[in-house]
Amino acid sequence: LKALNEGQNPFYTRLLYYPDGVSLITHNIAWLNIAFWIPLQAIVGGFAATNLIYIGLFAFNGFAMYLLIRDLIGSQPASFIGGLIFAFWPFLTSQTGHPNSIIAFWLPLALLFLIRTLENGRIRDAVLTGIFLALGGIARWQLLIVGSLLFFLYLLYRCLTEARYRTKRTLSLLLLTGLVAMILMAPFAIPVVVALPEITQFTEYEELVRSTSQGADALAYVVPNQTLTIGDVILNDLPDRLTFDNDQMEYLGLTVLGLAIYGTVKRWKSARFWFLIGLLYIVLALGPRLEIGQVFYPQVPMPYRLIEDWIFIRIIAFPDRFNTFLGLPVAMLAALGVVSLINQRANGWKTAALVAVLGLLILVEYALLPYPTAVGQTPDWYNQLAQEPDQFAILDLPMDRQFRDKFYMQYQITHGKALVEGHVSRVKPEANEFLDNSPFLARLREANVMDPWLGDVRRQLQSLSEVGIRYLVLHKRFARPEQLDQWQEWLSFEPTYEDDELVVYRTDPRLGEDYEISQAMGDHVGLIRANDGPEKITQGDFLWVTAHWASDGQPSRDYQACATLIDEKGKAAEMECQPLIKELSTSQWTADEVVKGGAILQPDPFMAPGTYSRTLSLVDEQTGAILGRPLFLGSVEIEALPRNYEVPDPKEPLNARWADEISLPGYDLQESDTSLSLTLYWQALKRSPSFYKIFAHVIDQATGTVAAQVDTVPRNWSYPTTWWDRGEVVEDTLDIDLEGLPPGQYRLQIGLYDPDTGERVAVFSADGRPYPDNAVPLSLLER
Numbered sequence: 001l002k003a004l005n006e007g008q009n010p011f012y013t014r015l016l017y018y019p020d021g022v023s024l025i026t027h028n029i030a031w032l033n034i035a036f037w038i039p040l041q042a043i044v045g046g047f048a049a050t051n052l053i054y055i056g057l058f059a060f061n062g063f064a065m066y067l068l069i070r071d072l073i074g075s076q077p078a079s080f081i082g083g084l085i086f087a088f089w090p091f092l093t094s095q096t097g098h099p100n101s102i103i104a105f106w107l108p109l110a111l112l113f114l115i116r117t118l119e120n121g122r123i124r125d126a127v128l129t130g131i132f133l134a135l136g137g138i139a140r141w142q143l144l145i146v147g148s149l150l151f152f153l154y155l156l157y158r159c160l161t162e163a164r165y166r167t168k169r170t171l172s173l174l175l176l177t178g179l180v181a182m183i184l185m186a187p188f189a190i191p192v193v194v195a196l197p198e199i200t201q202f203t204e205y206e207e208l209v210r211s212t213s214q215g216a217d218a219l220a221y222v223v224p225n226q227t228l229t230i231g232d233v234i235l236n237d238l239p240d241r242l243t244f245d246n247d248q249m250e251y252l253g254l255t256v257l258g259l260a261i262y263g264t265v266k267r268w269k270s271a272r273f274w275f276l277i278g279l280l281y282i283v284l285a286l287g288p289r290l291e292i293g294q295v296f297y298p299q300v301p302m303p304y305r306l307i308e309d310w311i312f313i314r315i316i317a318f319p320d321r322f323n324t325f326l327g328l329p330v331a332m333l334a335a336l337g338v339v340s341l342i343n344q345r346a347n348g349w350k351t352a353a354l355v356a357v358l359g360l361l362i363l364v365e366y367a368l369l370p371y372p373t374a375v376g377q378t379p380d381w382y383n384q385l386a387q388e389p390d391q392f393a394i395l396d397l398p399m400d401r402q403f404r405d406k407f408y409m410q411y412q413i414t415h416g417k418a419l420v421e422g423h424v425s426r427v428k429p430e431a432n433e434f435l436d437n438s439p440f441l442a443r444l445r446e447a448n449v450m451d452p453w454l455g456d457v458r459r460q461l462q463s464l465s466e467v468g469i470r471y472l473v474l475h476k477r478f479a480r481p482e483q484l485d486q487w488q489e490w491l492s493f494e495p496t497y498e499d500d501e502l503v504v505y506r507t508d509p510r511l512g513e514d515y516e517i518s519q520a521m522g523d524h525v526g527l528i529r530a531n532d533g534p535e536k537i538t539q540g541d542f543l544w545v546t547a548h549w550a551s552d553g554q555p556s557r558d559y560q561a562c563a564t565l566i567d568e569k570g571k572a573a574e575m576e577c578q579p580l581i582k583e584l585s586t587s588q589w590t591a592d593e594v595v596k597g598g599a600i601l602q603p604d605p606f607m608a609p610g611t612y613s614r615t616l617s618l619v620d621e622q623t624g625a626i627l628g629r630p631l632f633l634g635s636v637e638i639e640a641l642p643r644n645y646e647v648p649d650p651k652e653p654l655n656a657r658w659a660d661e662i663s664l665p666g667y668d669l670q671e672s673d674t675s676l677s678l679t680l681y682w683q684a685l686k687r688s689p690s691f692y693k694i695f696a697h698v699i700d701q702a703t704g705t706v707a708a709q710v711d712t713v714p715r716n717w718s719y720p721t722t723w724w725d726r727g728e729v730v731e732d733t734l735d736i737d738l739e740g741l742p743p744g745q746y747r748l749q750i751g752l753y754d755p756d757t758g759e760r761v762a763v764f765s766a767d768g769r770p771y772p773d774n775a776v777p778l779s780l781l782e783r
Contacts, residue, residue, distance in 0.1 A: 215289065
């Protein structure tokens, strides 16, 4: 709309996928909805206009179907029921996210005026037929393709079954219809025709959707959808395979299905075309793989496979879109059923009562309550944003190309600023260049995470600010609490705005406005804040200290952050130092730098239990001198590791010894068809400085090769040999996968090795004899 008002190309915009912009040629632009909305919003407002158009289109769809049935059948009660079916057709009412997918009135009206053209031979009717066909294309090209199949098959059927239509006059009128349709569609169609190769190429997401849920589920035609009110009320206890969500809205309605079957049986001559066309549309909607109750039957040959690579079928993209106009033949058949029932009950009040009951049953089955409409609630901050005069962009979080982005574009109507992303069909790769080339944005787009390994906060945000992205807008409505916490923790500074709906950050944070240095350390480096971590840990646990640093000038040297544990006597019991962030040394900082870093401290596994003070200090990397005053981070209680010194009674005694460091008093072994569960009982002969890994090999006796193995650190990598105390018994269970192991005889053996050199540690039996290959044989296995 803005492009049209400013005389710009309506098929390209920089308001989405900023700063690169994006082509809209491959997008289903809702031209007809826009044409209805522009004058209406001036009267009632944007959101009210959107809702009125939705409701009005459903009513207009039904009215158009009413007119078609009345012309063909001549019964007003039957026309009313047929119009009601088409107005509330579940597949159409479920298209809340595709406003131009509910525009279905054009097809019954095109058929209506086609019939009048054939019957009366009037130019006016031929022109109107062309106009309504054109409206189908202007509304959505996919609808035109799906609906035109029915239109042309009906035309072919009438011409083949009635010779009076096979005249030059009829041909000239049909050519006029086609000419009118092409002229009206040309301004919209020419760019699309040029871009056909791009339109028929799917994005990775679309290919994934097509491969996992291509067509309709056959059972969904007769089982009420849980999105419908009746399905939600009475079908909660059905098995999962019999429940269908909004993406599988194929339900015909049992009342409607009964009427359609009755009409087909009682009035076959009038019903046969509509029955066959309805059957054709169902078969096509099922797609290339038959699905019944969410179970696929790929062995069943489906007709769709013959046409799925045709260019117009690829434009349709998803087979279940044939359900859009399945409602037309179904409504026609149901109307024939109503006529048959009425003829048996000629009395006027009985007819009225019958129509009322049928209409009520159809509405109950088709009801989708409450119907989701556009809610005119735009966060207050966007009104404030609209007052900022410059042209710039914002980044809404969480990022989402399939759901939330539509809300962000809705808010864009209010603020008018560009968005970093947006909802566009079949986006060209060049539109994603900026997103793909920014490590910060790429990670956000992939997992909605601000990459914790990117510690240079200001520089990552500066890459956005430099191209005109001014704000990060965090949506509390859409983000999980842990997402919000992670984003705000990474950002390090204070938001420029926050309310119950949004948290807004500037991409050019400024000292004194967005953050303060709470503790200056020296040489222009200081802390914004630091997290003190847990109050209690166990010997050997990691103690993480997260620090948010800033600079008020350019530091002259390289510094490290040092986390220290201080005992009750005031002595440093443990200290770990590392760069503030690895990717950017402090001598490379500029003024107004903001970084997120910290230090990791791992207390010695034999450190004396007790209470220690934690501090964080800034240390000169070359001299080791501490700058300024260390920051006190509170106290931490270090508890002793639970250790066991009692030697167990293993089922399989052994007593192998690895030098004077480690012994193996025995083991337990449990075998199943697919795995071995090996429990080893180690005992430390002394505190060992050596870090060893365990290997457990299943050796094929026939070939001497390793058929299965596990290489690990004790207790699933959590209890290395350097942590073992003298006399301590360490119970360690290894699970060895035997899946796919062929029949034969195998030998189970274990040992220790140095992971740095790969060299096995010498092992001896109880009487001092060395084991061959430094591997202890445990058991023979028969498979």
